[in-house]
Amino acid sequence: MSTVALKDVTKIWPDGTVAVNRVSLDVRDGEFMVLLGPSGCGKSTVLRMIAGLEDPTEGDILLNGEPVLDLPPRDRSIAMVFQDFALYPHMTVADNIGFPLKLSGVEPGPRQDRVGTVAGALGIGEVLGRRPSQLSGGQRQRVAMGRAMVRRPGLFLMDEPLSNLDSGLRAELRAEITSMTRELGVTTMYVTHDQAEALTMADRVAIMRRGVLQDLGTPTEVYRRPATLYVAAFLGSPRMNLLEASVYVHLDRYVALNFGEQSLYLAWSDPRSRAVARYHGERIVVGVRAEALTPVTPDTAGAVLHGRIRYLEHHGHESLAYLDIGATAIVVDEIGGPVRDQGPTGGALKRLGGALQRLTRAAPAPAPEDGGAPVSLLNDPGRHHRRAAELSVRLAPYPAVTSGHPLTVAVQMDAVHFFDERGDRIDVGWR
Numbered sequence: 001m002s003t004v005a006l007k008d009v010t011k012i013w014p015d016g017t018v019a020v021n022r023v024s025l026d027v028r029d030g031e032f033m034v035l036l037g038p039s040g041c042g043k044s045t046v047l048r049m050i051a052g053l054e055d056p057t058e059g060d061i062l063l064n065g066e067p068v069l070d071l072p073p074r075d076r077s078i079a080m081v082f083q084d085f086a087l088y089p090h091m092t093v094a095d096n097i098g099f100p101l102k103l104s105g106v107e108p109g110p111r112q113d114r115v116g117t118v119a120g121a122l123g124i125g126e127v128l129g130r131r132p133s134q135l136s137g138g139q140r141q142r143v144a145m146g147r148a149m150v151r152r153p154g155l156f157l158m159d160e161p162l163s164n165l166d167s168g169l170r171a172e173l174r175a176e177i178t179s180m181t182r183e184l185g186v187t188t189m190y191v192t193h194d195q196a197e198a199l200t201m202a203d204r205v206a207i208m209r210r211g212v213l214q215d216l217g218t219p220t221e222v223y224r225r226p227a228t229l230y231v232a233a234f235l236g237s238p239r240m241n242l243l244e245a246s247v248y249v250h251l252d253r254y255v256a257l258n259f260g261e262q263s264l265y266l267a268w269s270d271p272r273s274r275a276v277a278r279y280h281g282e283r284i285v286v287g288v289r290a291e292a293l294t295p296v297t298p299d300t301a302g303a304v305l306h307g308r309i310r311y312l313e314h315h316g317h318e319s320l321a322y323l324d325i326g327a328t329a330i331v332v333d334e335i336g337g338p339v340r341d342q343g344p345t346g347g348a349l350k351r352l353g354g355a356l357q358r359l360t361r362a363a364p365a366p367a368p369e370d371g372g373a374p375v376s377l378l379n380d381p382g383r384h385h386r387r388a389a390e391l392s393v394r395l396a397p398y399p400a401v402t403s404g405h406p407l408t409v410a411v412q413m414d415a416v417h418f419f420d421e422r423g424d425r426i427d428v429g430w431r
C-alpha cells in the first residue's frame with residue numbers, strides 16, 4: 001500500500017528557475033495519477049523529488065503518511081520507469097529484469113522464478129535470453145516495466161515511458177500499463193505531455209503549467225469543468241473554441257454575450273446569468289467545444305451562430321469545419337509549442353509560437369509568490385494572443401459543403417464555459 005502527499009512543494013533551481021511552485025497533491029492508495037503539462041512545466045521535477053533524486057527547496061513529501069525527505073531513494077520503495085528505458089545493454093533480458101532482486105540479495109533460484117512470472121505477465125517470456133539491442137521498442141519498454149515491477153514496489157513513477165514509441169504501440173502499451181498497474185494495485189504516478197494518454201489512462205489527472213498545479217480531477221471532471229482557461233485549451237481535440245465576448249446585461253431579461261458581429265444570450269431565468277452579469281461592460285472568454293455545436297438550417301431560432309467555412313479537415317470518421325464567425329479567439333500561450341498541433345489551427349498556433357517565445361523570453365521569470373497565475377489575461381499580450389476565431393464544428397465525414405460555404409450552428413448553451421480575464425473559470429454555481 002502506498003499513498004503520496006506533496007505539501008506546498010517548491011523547487012527553485014540555482015539559476016532561479018522556479019520549476020515547481022507550491023504544489024500540493026494527494027495520491028490515494030492504488031490510484032493511477034497522471035501529471036500532465038507541456039514540456040518544462042515541472043512534471044519530471046515532481047517525480048524526481050518523490051523518488052528522492054532531487055530535494056525540494058520548500059515543502060514536504062510524505063509516503064504513507066511519513067515524511068521521506070531524509071530517506072535516500074533506495075529506502076522509499078519506489079520503482080521508476082524512464083522515457084529512454086535505461087536498460088543495461090550488456091545484460092540479457094532476464095538479467096535486466098532480475099537486477100534489482102540481485103542487488104537486494106535474492107538467491108538465483110527464487111530470482112529466476114520471479115523474473116519468469118513477471119516476464120510471462122508482460123508477454124516477453126520468449127526473449128529472456130536476448131540482449132536489449134535484439135529487441136523491438138515495445139519489447140524494450142516491457143523489459144523496463146518488468147524491471148520496475150519485479151521488486152513489487154509500493155509506488156511506480158513513470159516519466160513519459162511511451163514517448164519513444166510509434167503511435168500504434170503507444171496505444172497498445174497504454175492499455176497494458178493501466179491494466180497491469182490496476183491488477184497489481186500499485187499506486188502509480190505517470191508523467192506525460194500527451195492529453196490523450198492522460199485522459200485514457202488516469203484515475204485522476206493533475207494538470208501543470210509553469211510549475212503550478214492548475215487543475216485536479218478525474219478525466220471527465222477536468223474535461224467537462226476545466227478550472228482555468230489554460231486547462232480548457234489544453235484538453236480535447238479539436239481544442240475548445242475560446243471566444244472573446246463583451247457582456248451586456250438587460251436586467252430581468254437576459255445577459256448578452258457579444259462576439260463582435262453576433263451574440264448569444266443567457267436568459268435571466270438561467271441560473272448562470274447572475275454570475276456572468278457581474279461582468280457587465282467587461283470582456284470575458286466563452287468556451288465551447290465542437291461537440292456542443294450542431295449544424296442547423298440558417299433560419300433556426302435560438303442560440304445560433306452564423307459563419308462561413310474557412311476550411312475543412314477530413315479525418316475519415318468525421319470532418320471538421322472551421323467557421324469564420326467574425327469573432328476574436330483567445331489563444332493561450334505555451335500550448336502551441338510543445339503539444340503537437342494538427343490542422344490549420346495548429347499551423348496558426350505554431351506561427352504564433354515564435355512570437356510567444358520572444359515575448360516569454362522578454363518577460364521576467366514568475367516569482368513563486370504570484371502563483372504563476374496571469375494577472376490579466378485579456379490585457380497582457382504576453383499571456384495570450386488574439387486572432388480571428390475559427391470555430392471548429394464537427395460534420396459528417398466528407399460533407400456536401402466546401403470552403404466558403406455559409407454554415408449555421410446551434411450552440412448547446414448548457415455546455416458553454418465562462419472564464420474571466422485572469423483565465424479562471426467563472427463560477428456559475430452549478431455542475
Ligand SMILES: Nc1ncnc2c1ncn2[C@@H]1O[C@H](COP(=O)(O)OP(=O)(O)OP(=O)(O)O)[C@@H](O)[C@H]1O
Pocket residue numbers: 013014015017018019037038039040041042043044045046193
Ligand atoms: N538541473 C536543472 N537545472 C536548472 N533547471 C532545470 C534543471 N532541470 C530542469 N530544469 C528546468 O526546470 C523546469 C522544469 O523541468 P522539468 O524537467 O520538470 O519539466 P517537464 O515538465 O518534465 O518537461 P519535459 O516534459 O520536457 O521533461 C524547466 O524550466 C527546466 O528547464
